[in-house]
Amino acid sequence: MKVLVVGGGGREHAIVYALSKSKKVTEIYAAPGNAGIAKLAVCVNIKDTDIENIVNFAKDEQIDLVVVGPEASLALGIIDELQKAGIKAFGPSKGAAQIESSKNFAKDLMSKYNIPTARYEVFEDYNDAISYVEVAPFPTVIKYDGLAAGKGVVIANNFEEAKAALKDMLLDDKFGHGKVVIEEYLEGPEFSFMCFVDGTNVYPLQLAQDHKRAYDNDMGPNTGGMGAYTPLPFITEDDYNQALNEIMIPTAKALVNEEIPFKGVLYGGLMKTKKGIKVIEFNCRFGDPETEVVLPKLTSDIYDAFMAIVDGKEPVLTWDDKYYIGVVLASKGYPGDYKKGFIIENADDDHIFHMGTKVDEKGNLVTNGGRVLFAVANGNTLEEANKKANQLVDGIKCENLFHRTDIGAKAYKKF
Ligand code: AMP
Ligand code: GLY
Numbered sequence: 129m130k131v132l133v134v135g136g137g138g139r140e141h142a143i144v145y146a147l148s149k150s151k152k153v154t155e156i157y158a159a160p161g162n163a164g165i166a167k168l169a170v171c172v173n174i175k176d177t178d179i180e181n182i183v184n185f186a187k188d189e190q191i192d193l194v195v196v197g198p199e200a201s202l203a204l205g206i207i208d209e210l211q212k213a214g215i216k217a218f219g220p221s222k223g224a225a226q227i228e229s230s231k232n233f234a235k236d237l238m239s240k241y242n243i244p245t246a247r248y249e250v251f252e253d254y255n256d257a258i259s260y261v262e263v264a265p266f267p268t269v270i271k272y273d274g275l276a277a278g279k280g281v282v283i284a285n286n287f288e289e290a291k292a293a294l295k296d297m298l299l300d301d302k303f304g305h306g307k308v309v310i311e312e313y314l315e316g317p318e319f320s321f322m323c324f325v326d327g328t329n330v331y332p333l334q335l336a337q338d339h340k341r342a343y344d345n346d347m348g349p350n351t352g353g354m355g356a357y358t359p360l361p362f363i364t365e366d367d368y369n370q371a372l373n374e375i376m377i378p379t380a381k382a383l384v385n386e387e388i389p390f391k392g393v394l395y396g397g398l399m400k401t402k403k404g405i406k407v408i409e410f411n412c413r414f415g416d417p418e419t420e421v422v423l424p425k426l427t428s429d430i431y432d433a434f435m436a437i438v439d440g441k442e443p444v445l446t447w448d449d450k451y452y453i454g455v456v457l458a459s460k461g462y463p464g465d466y467k468k469g470f471i472i473e474n475a476d477d478d479h480i481f482h483m484g485t486k487v488d489e490k491g492n493l494v495t496n497g498g499r500v501l502f503a504v505a506n507g508n509t510l511e512e513a514n515k516k517a518n519q520l521v522d523g524i525k526c527e528n529l530f531h532r533t534d535i536g537a538k539a540y541k542k543f
Contacts, residue, residue, distance in 0.1 A: 129431065132157045132186055134206065135176050135197030136165065138483035138502040139416035143195055143430075144169050145481070146423040150431035159185065163493055164482025176201050179209050186215045193218065195434060196392075199413050203229040203275060207392075218434045220412045223388035227379075228395075228412040231309045232273045238407060241382040243375055245407040248311035254298040260310060261290040272297045273307040283313065314401050317538075318408060319360055320418045321371050321396040324445070325380045326437045327389040332372060334425055334447055335360045336418035337536075342463060344534045351463045352499060355535030356417045357453040357510060358425060362539055363400070370405045371398055379410070391437060420481045420502045421452040453513040453536045454504040455521050456483070457529040462498035470495045470528040477520060479504040500529060510540035 129152050133140050141164050147153050148168045159182055161171030174181045176198050186194055194210055196202055196219040205222035219225075226233040238245045246269065251257035261268060261284070270293045272280030280303055284290035296302040320338060324331040336358040342348035363371075376396055383390045395411035395418075423430065425447050433443035459466035472485065472493045481504065484497015501524065505516035514536050521531055 129153050129192040130155045130157070130189060131431065132159060132182075132189070132191045132194045133161075133165075133169065133197065134159050134182060134194060134201055136160045136162045136171075137197070137416055138481040138499070139414050139419045140197045141165050141481040141483075142420040142423045143197065143414070145478070146426060146430040147195075150429045152429065152431045157185075157189065157191070162482045162496075163485040163487050164480070166487075177204060179204055179206050182206065183209050183213050183215070186210060187213055191215060193431070193434060193438065195219070197413060197416075199225070199228050199275060199411065202392075202412050216435070216438050218438055219392040220390050221388065224383055224390040224392075225412040226388070227383070227390070227410045229275055230273055231271045231409070232307055234410050235309055235311075237379070237382055237386070241378055241385075243378055243382070243407060244404060246312040246314050248309050250307055250309050251298070252307045254294060257294045257298060257308060257310065258291065261287060261294070264290070264310070265313075266290075267313040269311045269313050270294065270297070271309045271311065272303045273309055274304060276303040279303075314399050314406055314408070316399045316401040317362060318397065318399050319363060320356075320415050321376060321398055322415060322418065322422065323376050323380075323394050323396070324433065324437050324443055325376075325390045325392065325394040326440055327391070328377075328381050328384050329442070330372070330377050330380050330394075331443055331445060332376070333393075333445065334358045334422050335363055335368070336415070336422050337539075338415065338418055339532060339535055342458075342532075344532050349463055351458070353417045354456045354458065354532045355454055356421045357451065357513070357536035357539070358418070358421045359451065360539065361510070367400055367405055371396065375405060375407060417454055417456060417483075417502055421454045421504055424479065424504055424506070425450065425452055448506075450506040450508065451510045451513045451536075452504055452506045453510065453517045454481075454502050455517045455531050455533075455535050456499050457501040457503065457521060457524060457526070457531045458499050459484075459495055459497070460528050460530050466498055467528065468494070468496050470526055472501070473525040475501055475524050477503070477523075480520065480524070495526065495528060500526075510536045514540065
C-alpha cells in the first residue's frame with residue numbers, strides 16, 4: 129500500500145515511523161516532510177496547505193491512503209477535496225475541523241451539549257470587550273477565535289494586560305480580523321486525550337501530557353511544547369471515565385447531531401480541576417509533541433487502524449506496558465528569535481524525531497526551526513524513561529540547542 133503523510137514536523141515523523149512498521153505499507157511519501165522523515169519516506173516538495181497539488185500528487189501516484197497532520201490543512205478542507213477526488217484520507221472534514229479552527233464554535237457546541245468547560249463570553253466589538261473585563265475577576269483568559277499557531281491565548285493578570293491583548297486581537301487584527309472568547313480561568317494539571325473517532329464511535333489512544341513552559345520547573349515563556357510523556361499516573365480510573373463518558377463521547381455525538389460527523393483524531397486538551405475534568409480546548413488532529421510519545425507505544429498496525437476509521441470499522445489498538453518520555457531540543461532563544469543553520473551530529477537514533485531540520489547544500493544536517501529534535505526513550509518506570517531520554521539528548525551534538533531535563537518529573541517524584 130502507498131501512503132502519503134501531509135506535514136513536516138515531529139508529529140509527522142512519528143506517524144511515518146509508525147507506518148514504516150506496518151507490514152501492509154510498501155511506500156511512504158511525505159509532503160513536504162523533513163530531513164528525518166526523508167530516511168523513511170520519499171519527501172515531495174509540496175507545501176502542506178497546497179491542497180490542489182497534494183490532490184494531484186495523490187491521484188497521479190495512486191496513493192491508497194492520505195494521513196493529514198497539520199490543522200491548517202484540515203481547516204482549509206483538504207479531506208473534503210481528497211474525498212471528492214476519490215482518495216481515501218484520514219482526518220476530519222472542514223466542517224468538523226471547526227472544533228479547532230473556531231474557539232467560538234467549540235465553546236457554543238460545549239455549551240449546547242453540556243460538556244464541562246470554562247464559562248465564557250464572545251466579543252466582536254473592542255469597547256464591549258473592555259466593559260466586560262473592567263468588572264471581570266483576574267486572572268482572566270482571552271482567546272482569539274481562529275488558528276493562531278498556539279499564540280492566540282493570553283492569560284491576563286490585570287486590566288492593563290487584558291486591554292493590551294484585546295487591542296492586539298480586536299483593534300490591530302494581529303492574527304487577522306475576528307472575534308475573541310473571554311473565559312473563566314481554571315486551575316489544575318492539564319492532559320491530552322486523543323481518540324480515534326468515527327461518527328459516534330470513540331476509540332481512545334493513550335493519555336499524554338505536554339510541557340508548555342520553556343524551562344525546568346515550568347518556568348519561562350509558553351512554547352509549542354518542550355516535552356511529553358505517557359501514560360499518566362495522576363489520572364485515576366474515575367478521571368478517565370469522566371473524560372471519556374462526559375467529554376469525548378458526548379462531543380463526538382454532538383458533532384453527529386450537528387450533521388458534521390468527525391472522522392480522524394479528536395484531541396481533548398483537558399484539565400483536572402477541583403470541580404472535575406473540564407475542556408480547555410479541542411484540536412482536530414494528532415497533538416504535537418504528544419504523538420511522538422504515544423505512537424511508539426502502539427503495538428498494533430497503524431495503517432490498519434487508519435483504514436478501519438476511514439472505512440467505518442472498529443480499529444485494533446494495542447499498547448506495550450512501558451512509559452515513554454520525549455524531550456524537545458529547541459534553538460537557543462526559542463520561543464523568541466533564534467538563528468538557524470547550526471550543524472547537528474549524532475542524531476541518528478530511531479527514536480529521535482525531527483521537528484525542524486534540513487540538510488544543507490554541503491550535506492550537513494542543520495537546525496531549521498524553533499523546535500528542532502525530539503528524543504524519545506522508554507522505561508519500566510517514568511524515572512527510568514526520563515534518565516534514558518536525557519542520555520539520548522546528551523549524545524546529540526549541536527552548539528545552539530537547549531532542552532528541559534524534568535519532563536514527567538512531577539509525576540515520578542510523587543509516585
Ligand atoms: P488553548 O490554545 O485554548 O489550549 O490555550 C493554551 C493554554 O492556555 C492552555 O494549554 C492552558 O495552559 C492555558 N489556558 C487556556 N484556557 C485556560 C483557562 N480557561 N484557564 C486556565 N488556563 C487556560
Ligand atoms: N501539544 C499541543 C498541541 O498539539 O496543540
